[in-house]
Amino acid sequence: MKIETAVVLQQVGLYHGKHQILRDVDLHLNVGVTLLYGANGAGKSSLLKLIAGLQGQAKITGQGKVLTASLVSRAAAERAKIGYMPQQGGLYDELSAIENLRFRASMLDIDNPQERCAEVCDAYALAPILQKRVDQLSGGWRQRLAFASSMLSRPNLLLLDEPTAGVDLDAKACIWEQIDLERQRGASIIISSHDPHEAHRADQLIHLHRGRIEYNGTPDALISHLGLSVFHFTRPVDSAASQKLTNAISQELSVLFTEKTDQGLRVVTAQTGEYHRQLMARWAEDFEYFSHCSLPNLEDSLRAVLLISERQSTTVQLPQSASQ
Numbered sequence: 667m668k669i670e671t672a673v674v675l676q677q678v679g680l681y682h683g684k685h686q687i688l689r690d691v692d693l694h695l696n697v698g699v700t701l702l703y704g705a706n707g708a709g710k711s712s713l714l715k716l717i718a719g720l721q722g723q724a725k726i727t728g729q730g731k732v733l734t735a736s737l738v739s740r741a742a743a744e745r746a747k748i749g750y751m752p753q754q755g756g757l758y759d760e761l762s763a764i765e766n767l768r769f770r771a772s773m774l775d776i777d778n779p780q781e782r783c784a785e786v787c788d789a790y791a792l793a794p795i796l797q798k799r800v801d802q803l804s805g806g807w808r809q810r811l812a813f814a815s816s817m818l819s820r821p822n823l824l825l826l827d828e829p830t831a832g833v834d835l836d837a838k839a840c841i842w843e844q845i846d847l848e849r850q851r852g853a854s855i856i857i858s859s860h861d862p863h864e865a866h867r868a869d870q871l872i873h874l875h876r877g878r879i880e881y882n883g884t885p886d887a888l889i890s891h892l893g894l895s896v897f898h899f900t901r902p903v904d905s906a907a908s909q910k911l912t913n914a915i916s917q918e919l920s921v922l923f924t925e926k927t928d929q930g931l932r933v934v935t936a937q938t939g940e941y942h943r944q945l946m947a948r949w950a951e952d953f954e955y956f957s958h959c960s961l962p963n964l965e966d967s968l969r970a971v972l973l974i975s976e977r978q979s980t981t982v983q984l985p986q987s988a989s990q
Contacts, residue, residue, distance in 0.1 A: 699855045709877040795807050829857060831859075862969075892971065894935065898957040934962060
């Protein structure tokens with residue numbers, strides 16, 4: 667069954683006791699790949715568990731639907747239609763790889779579970795590890811097995827909590843190859859990740875901060891949404907002059923971060939508009955090493971949203987740009 671709308675959440679809140687985890691979450695997710703981005707503790711894993719129907723006795727406010735079922739009152743059979751891969755894989759260390767797959771398959775309402783296990787093993791090239799206990803597997807093999815396990819029910823909604831964390835390049839390529847195949851099949855895939863290269867592959871990007879959605883849009887649109895500026899300086903030959911330049915620039919409140927490059931120093935600031943022009947003119951006058959300006963990229967933007975969130979959390983205010 668091909669789906670058009672996988673998840674609809676309206677003003678959803680999530681509480682564990684008196685502690686609020688998610689706040690006023692509005693989401694409307696269709697087919698394709700959505701990437702959840704944010705600092706540790708932002709609520710990414712909690713949001714995935716909520717959508718998976720695994721929040722236990724937590725209090726949920728607001729309303730929503732996941733596939734065709736209510737967010738709050740879902741039967742086990744409805745939850746089984748969702749492929750969910752938790753951050754630690756959800757595997758049993760004392761069981762072998764094939765035993766993990768067979769046990770998971772037995773818990774799902776699928777036809778011919780043994781045959782489906784064999785299909786998944788072939789699809790993810792698991793033959794070398796099938797008889798090995800999970801606690802004997804490398805991190806890459808564990809993640810590949812966990813991902814394969816989440817695919818047993820041929821889900822139309824796939825929830826992956828940092829699926830490629832700590833894996834080698836081959837395992838990462840294998841997982842993303844399957845994600846792309848599921849996208850082509852018409853599935854909706856929601857992934858939490860800290861990897862900016864994976865953000866490039868997403869159709870939609872959601873930034874979470876303290877349980878709230880701070881940004882929801884395409885990865886490319888995030889760049890213009892933040893309004894960053896990038897300055898470049900050639901590196902002084904004298905190391906003392908180079909350090910003096912770096913120190914002086916870092917004291918500017920609007921500077922988010924600096925990077926040393928082969929050519930010199932790259933400076934990313936949180937300003938555009940008139941303030942940006944004034945800053946550029948002042949730096950061109952004050953520093954003989956000022957070179958030029960350039961456009962920010964997605965990696966700059968992803969790093970910036972975390973830094974801006976940290977500054978907001980410590981009540982440090984950035985100067986207002988003319989474009990705001």
